[in-house]
Amino acid sequence: MHIFVLNGPNLDRLGKRQPEIYGTTTLADLEQQIEDKAKALGVQVTCLQSNYEGQLIEWVHEAADNNWPVVINPGGFTHTSVALRDALAEIDCVVEVHISNVHAREPFRQHSYISPIARGVIAGLGTHGYLLALEYICANS
Secondary structure, eight states: OOEEEOOOTTGGGGGSSSSSHHSSOOOOHHHHHHHHHHHHTTTTTEEEEEEEEEHHHHHHHHHHTTTTTEEEGGGGGGTHHHHHHHHHHHHHHEEEESSSOGSSGGGGGGGOOSHHHHHHHHSSSSTTHHHHHHHHHHHOO
16 A cells, blocks of 8 residues: 655654644654555555645545555645645545644634545644554544
8 A cells, every 4th residue: 555645735744843832843853754654554555745735636636546544634724725625635535643732722713624625633732643544544444
């Protein structure tokens, strides 16, 4: 099994941007944790990050063409991107992940275009949510 782990805008700033909300783990640290977990689970994983909506959509299309599950933290596109939502709707298994508890934050963060088409949503568990998403996909795909 091959799983795409996609991170949206500003997630390249992990460890620097608002560490009181997102923690001090960097994106490189997170990707290493994900790769280690994938190895332990016996699956292949590709971690990608972009600040550009179109690039994320291209990667989603690649996952769809290969029938790969997707773990995605869409960042700010969660609340704004119908286009990303429409691309993800083609994927059989999408798990939406948020490092912070978006439901305990500003009202605009409490709406997701992605959640209705995701198989599951993990929010507020820090970067550990990504590892839980991998476990779920391996157990249920």
